[in-house]
Amino acid sequence: MDKKSKSFLEKYLNNASPTGFESSGQEIWLDYVKPYIDEYFTDTYGTVVGVINPSADYKVVIEAHADEISWFVNYINDDGYIYVQRNGGSDHQIAPSKRVNIHTDNGIVKGVFGWPAIHVRSKENEEKPTLKNIIVDVGCESKEEVEKLGIHVGSVMTFDDELLELNKNYWAGRALDNRMGGFMIAEVARRLKENGKQLPFGLYIVNAVQEEVGLRGAQMIAQRIKPDLAIVTDVCHETTSPLYDRIQSGLQKAGKGPVLTYGPAVHNNVLKLIIEAAEKAKIPFQRAAASRATGTDTDAFAYSNEGVASALISLPLKYMHTTVETVHKDDVENVIKLIYEFLLKVKNGQDFRYIK
Structure with missing residues (x-):
C-alpha cells in the first residue's frame, strides 16, 4: 500500500x-x-x-x-446520566468502560460508558450489561447541564477508537x-x-x-x-x-x-x-x-x-x-x-x- x-x-x-x-x-x-x-x-x-x-x-x-453502527441518546435522567438506544447492531456488552464521541451542533462532546466497580457487584448473581443499565457519563450533574452542552434525545454517538496496525499484517479498529x-x-x-x-x-x-x-x-x-x-x-x-x-x-x-x-x-x-x-x-x-x-x-x-x-x-x-x-x-x-x-x-x- x-x-x-x-x-x-x-x-x-x-x-x-x-x-x-x-x-x-x-x-x-x-x-x-x-x-x-x-x-x-x-x-x-x-x-x-x-x-x-x-x-x-x-x-x-x-x-x-x-x-x-452507533448509539442514540434515548433518555437523560435528572442526575445527568444518559441512556442509549442502538443505531444499527451495536453491542451493549462491549460498551462499559468505552469512550464515546457525542455529535452535536456545537461539535464533539466527550463521554464514557460507566460501569460499577468489580468490588461492589454481586458475585452470586452478577448483573450483566443491557440497554436498561448501561449509561453514558459526560461529567454533568443534571439534565439541564447535559442539555447546555448541546446534547438532546436523538444525538448520535460513536466509540472513540481509531485505526491501528497489528504486527504489520493486520488492520484493527x-x-x-x-x-x-x-x-x-x-x-x-x-x-x-x-x-x-x-x-x-x-x-x-x-x-x-x-x-x-x-x-x-x-x-x-x-x-x-x-x-x-x-x-x-x-x-x-x-x-x-x-x-x-x-x-x-x-x-x-x-x-x-x-x-x-x-x-x-x-x-x-x-x-x-x-x-x-x-x-x-x-x-x-x-x-x-x-x-x-x-x-x-x-x-x-x-x-x-x-x-x-x-x-x-x-x-x-x-x-x-x-x-x-x-x-x-x-x-x-x-x-x-x-x-x-x-x-x-x-x-x-x-x-x-x-x-x-
Missing part, C-alpha cells in the same frame, strides 16, 4: 459515519475518487456514486456501504465494517485509471448509506441506477478465533483470501466468472454458504427492479461490531485485485440469464 492509499484509509476509517449521519465520510470518499471517475451523483439520503463511462447503456455496479469496503472499491477505480484500462460498459462505484439498519441505501440507489450487474463487497465472520462455531458459521480464515458466497441472491453465472478471474490471476479465495439471505446489500441489488445479476465478495473480519474489528492486509489487497480482474472479464451487454 502506497502513502496515498494509506493516508486515505486512515482518514476515512478514523472519521465517524454513523448510520443516517454519513455525509462527512462520504465527502472524504468522494474527494479521493474524483480523479478516477468521469462524473458523480448523490441521492437524497447521502449515497455517493462515482461513474466511469456514464453514457454507456450496460451498467455495472461495484458497491460497499459507508455507515457504521472500529467501522472496518464496512468502510474498508469503501476503501477497496475506491482503490479499484484508482487502478483502472492509473493502468489506463478502458471498460466497454458504464461502471458505477457505489458507496451506499444505511446498510446497518436494513440495506436501505442500497435499496434506494438500485432503483435509481437500474444496473445490469452488481458486485457487492462487505465483511464476513472470520471464524478461527476462539468462541466461533464453525459448524454453524463455516470456516473463513484471515489471510486466506476473499470469501465467495453461495446463496439464492448470488447469481451462479456471475460467481463462476468471478472464480475464473481469481484462478486466472492466481488470487486465493474461500467459499461460504448463506441460508436464504446474505444479510448484505447483495440482497437489495439482486431483488431490485426486475432482478439484477449480483454476487458478493467478502472480506474476512474478526470481532465484528466491536471497536477492534480486525482484517488481514493480504485479504484487503486480494479483494481489490479480484474485483479489478473480474471487471476486465465482463463483456459489454453480457447476459447472465440461466435460460435464454
Whole structure:
C-alpha cells in the first residue's frame, strides 16, 4: 500500500459515519475518487456514486456501504446520566468502560460508558450489561447541564477508537465494517485509471448509506441506477478465533483470501466468472454458504427492479461490531485485485440469464 492509499484509509476509517449521519465520510470518499471517475451523483439520503463511462447503456455496479453502527441518546435522567438506544447492531456488552464521541451542533462532546466497580457487584448473581443499565457519563450533574452542552434525545454517538496496525499484517479498529469496503472499491477505480484500462460498459462505484439498519441505501440507489450487474463487497465472520462455531458459521480464515458466497441472491453465472478471474490471476479465495439471505446489500441489488445479476465478495473480519474489528492486509489487497480482474472479464451487454 502506497502513502496515498494509506493516508486515505486512515482518514476515512478514523472519521465517524454513523448510520443516517454519513455525509462527512462520504465527502472524504468522494474527494479521493474524483480523479478516477468521469462524473458523480448523490441521492437524497447521502449515497455517493462515482461513474466511469456514464453514457454507456450496460451498467455495472461495484458497491460497499459507508455507515457504521452507533448509539442514540434515548433518555437523560435528572442526575445527568444518559441512556442509549442502538443505531444499527451495536453491542451493549462491549460498551462499559468505552469512550464515546457525542455529535452535536456545537461539535464533539466527550463521554464514557460507566460501569460499577468489580468490588461492589454481586458475585452470586452478577448483573450483566443491557440497554436498561448501561449509561453514558459526560461529567454533568443534571439534565439541564447535559442539555447546555448541546446534547438532546436523538444525538448520535460513536466509540472513540481509531485505526491501528497489528504486527504489520493486520488492520484493527472500529467501522472496518464496512468502510474498508469503501476503501477497496475506491482503490479499484484508482487502478483502472492509473493502468489506463478502458471498460466497454458504464461502471458505477457505489458507496451506499444505511446498510446497518436494513440495506436501505442500497435499496434506494438500485432503483435509481437500474444496473445490469452488481458486485457487492462487505465483511464476513472470520471464524478461527476462539468462541466461533464453525459448524454453524463455516470456516473463513484471515489471510486466506476473499470469501465467495453461495446463496439464492448470488447469481451462479456471475460467481463462476468471478472464480475464473481469481484462478486466472492466481488470487486465493474461500467459499461460504448463506441460508436464504446474505444479510448484505447483495440482497437489495439482486431483488431490485426486475432482478439484477449480483454476487458478493467478502472480506474476512474478526470481532465484528466491536471497536477492534480486525482484517488481514493480504485479504484487503486480494479483494481489490479480484474485483479489478473480474471487471476486465465482463463483456459489454453480457447476459447472465440461466435460460435464454
